Amino acid sequence: MSKIRWGILSAAKIGTKKVIPAMQKGVYSDVVALASRKAETARAEAAALGISKAYGSYEELLADPTIQAVYNPLPNHLHVPWTIKALEAGKHVLCEKPIALSSAEAAHLLDVSRQYPQLKVMEAFMYRFHPQWQRARQLVQEGKIGKLRTVQTVFSYYNTDPTNIRNQADIGGGGMMDIGCYGISLSRFIFGAEPTRVMGIVEYDPTLKTDRMASALLDFGDGTATFTCSTQLSPYQRVNIFGTEGRVEIEIPFNAPPDRPCKMWHQRGDEIEEIMLDICDQYTIQGDLFSQAILYNTPVPTPLEDAVANMKVIEAVFESAKKNGWV
Structure with missing residues (x-):
């Protein structure tokens, strides 16, 4: 059975402790590479998780032609910039929530993603798949x-x-x-x-x-x-x-x-x-559903438009609190 070859951007705990071990149990997901800003960190985490490739920079991982999809669990302010870089490198992207720092930034990502109709992008709200x-x-x-x-x-x-x-x-x-x-x-x-x-x-x-x-x-x-x-x-x-x-x-x-x-x-x-x-493991389910969307070229379970809409409501809550009234 075909599997999607995944690369992980960073050694963030959400990835190393939850998402990666879960995806390694998947039917359609194969985690083959991990990158960190420090090569020694990447090597240590990759070895501990049984991942074959370790890179000392995110750019190196994105340049690997064998990697088809990327999981982005970077800090929030790096979600959009590195998701766009991954798209530019020809990778599908599963990005941690929240997708962006603002609805405008999320909308920008949506616009960029439309330039790559052959690539899938999804916000990782794993709970929905449980x-x-x-x-x-x-x-x-x-x-x-x-x-x-x-x-x-x-x-x-x-x-x-x-x-x-x-x-x-x-x-x-x-x-x-x-x-x-x-x-x-x-x-x-x-x-x-x-x-x-x-x-x-x-x-x-x-x-x-x-x-x-x-x-x-x-x-x-x-x-x-x-x-x-x-x-x-x-x-x-x-x-x-x-x-x-x-x-x-x-x-x-x-x-x-x-x-x-x-x-x-x-x-x-x-x-x-x-x-x-x-x-069951909701992270395993999430990884496999996204991988299947790639394999069979079907829509992702949660489209990027949903992520933009969620950001708009987050902003409205903050705005309401400042105005002390309905928004």
Whole structure:
């Protein structure tokens, strides 16, 4: 069976600890190279992961003609520049979220990508491909909770390390870019629509200057979505989807464990069904789906237009918080 040959830009932990090991289990994905700004780091990480090629620069990896696709888990401010460089080098790109620092930057990437119609580009919102989210959306679409009315999301962790890229405002750090983007993405995913207006409240860390807690209300016309995200709260994540006749609750909606079954609940009336999902790795599924899109020249599961739309809502939340009103 054919596999897509993947190269990894950087030795970022999300890649070395989660994405690469998962993709190595894939049916359609073959990770063959890893690049870092330091050759010794690249060699050490590649050796630890059983990857055959190691490069001391991103340019060297992109120049390798045997690599077909690139995974870009670089810091947020490098997502668009290096995704464009990868496209220019003739590589398909799976780029970590958020796709860009602004909707304008994301739109620029979309425009550039259209110059390479033979190449695939996708934002790596891996959660959407987990069976629990596919099941949740199916239940909503089939009317199993009645009419969809509101979605509630909480996603938080505690991290005040100033050296962590999530806490560096000048390179796209902060809670909204890191985890608030999930609250927006999933709401759009479940409603199958864009919010008409948003209201946001954002609190900033006085020293780090990053947004450390944000809450928002998204108006979808026929329903609403609310979320709170924070980089300085007790670690927690949960999603509840409410309809006129029932609800769906997802226990671990984003960091779904790859080594044990995931759990969700479907309530209709007074009856609550506990749903156990088979063990799987959402990063493996994501890598294989993207690889299949390349192999069979089919559309990627999540088009780049979706990434641009998500960035627009993120910006609207920030703008609303500044204006203290609806945007």
